[in-house]
Amino acid sequence: MSTTGATPKNEITRDDPMIAAEWALGLLEGEELLAARGKAATDPDFAWRKQWWDNWFAPLTDAMPGAEPGAQVWDGIAARIAAQQPAIGAADDASPPTNVIALEARVRRWQWVAGLASAAAAALALFAFAPGRSPVEAPAPIAAAAPMPKPLVATVPIGETGLRLDVTYIPESEQMLVAAIGLTADGVHDHELWLVPADGGALQSLGVVVPGEVRSMALPAAATAKLGDGASLVLTREPIGGKPAGANAGPVVAKGAFTRV
């Protein structure tokens, strides 16, 4: 078994199962790691293979000596979970409209400021609705005295259809405004939005998108912590109700990245 010499003559094919193995071992970093994550969100075979390797490697952890964490770890877990309870509840009951209105008002306010500063097209696009939808009133000029937190905006074009998602996140709000413009419900599928953190963390579901409406979505703290410049979004097509437990995510129909306005 000493034939694995310095210069490989028969080069190994780096196929998907190989990349999944490298990922499972933790060898990947940077762009390659991001690419693998993105692929796993969209390619069930690849995600399956990653889990296959994870599962085979798992017994090796038995050789890692166990250790007792500090008692404050559980307290921290309990506190973080308690803190997220209201947010999760809001996400579940289709978000109260008052919430949306309040957020839209905030968005309008910064949008006016941002418009003055940079005429950011992505931000303005939030208010351009498909024909037939009740348009949101044009932003009223409001003198912004206090500096607003800079919002993050992502536009997620859906193929060549002219349909798109406009996603706005105002830092510290733990709420995200999602406008699914031109997207219509087909009665068979829902679309689920996923956060791909810039730091290479695990993909996080941001929930199911409601077609043709502006909705506020509550964000779990774990997701807001990952939001930032360069964080990207993917939209997948799922059965009604979103990705079923245990199933792989459906096909990606759109991608976009956050930028700070």
Place this chain on the structure above:
Amino acid sequence: MAARPRPTADEAREALREAMARLAAGDQSALEDIYRATRVKLFGITLRILGDQKEAEDALQDVYVNLWQRADRYDPTRASPIAWLAAFARNRAIDRLRTGKVRGGAVPVEEAAPLADESPLADMLLVDAEQAAQIHKCLGALDARTQGHIRAAFFEGHTYAELADAADVPLGTMKSWIRRGLQRLRACLEASEAA
């Protein structure tokens, strides 16, 4: 965290399986049961990868908070709960390592190789023995050098570049060694599944 009589390994596994199912069904109290049963093993993992008590505890918190948020991600038809949780914890620790905040890899590569003699804490839940035997058999069939590098990657969370540096070989050489090893490993594991 009340003290309770030590269950047998099988009972512990079954209790964990049941707690995971309860968590997926939305029962929050299940999380504490899962934590009680798995914290020692999972903290051992994050501590090993991150080499820093504080970082490892933060990673451990992330693991359980994440688990609570997305309990539905666990698929009982694919993996045992403890195998899945172990992989999950290691993946989170590696993620943390790759964000660059942590020095990581507290243990030098040379010490990484055979760890089989180290005895885990008595109340640590272990991954299925049959599955363990197979991966050890397949790893053991690789040449010692390749096996050592694959183990170093797994146990210390080293990247290709770090392994190449440590072994003082070009990056491409290290990649070839490991990829060839992984290819053999896959063939061996798949053969065992087919059998």
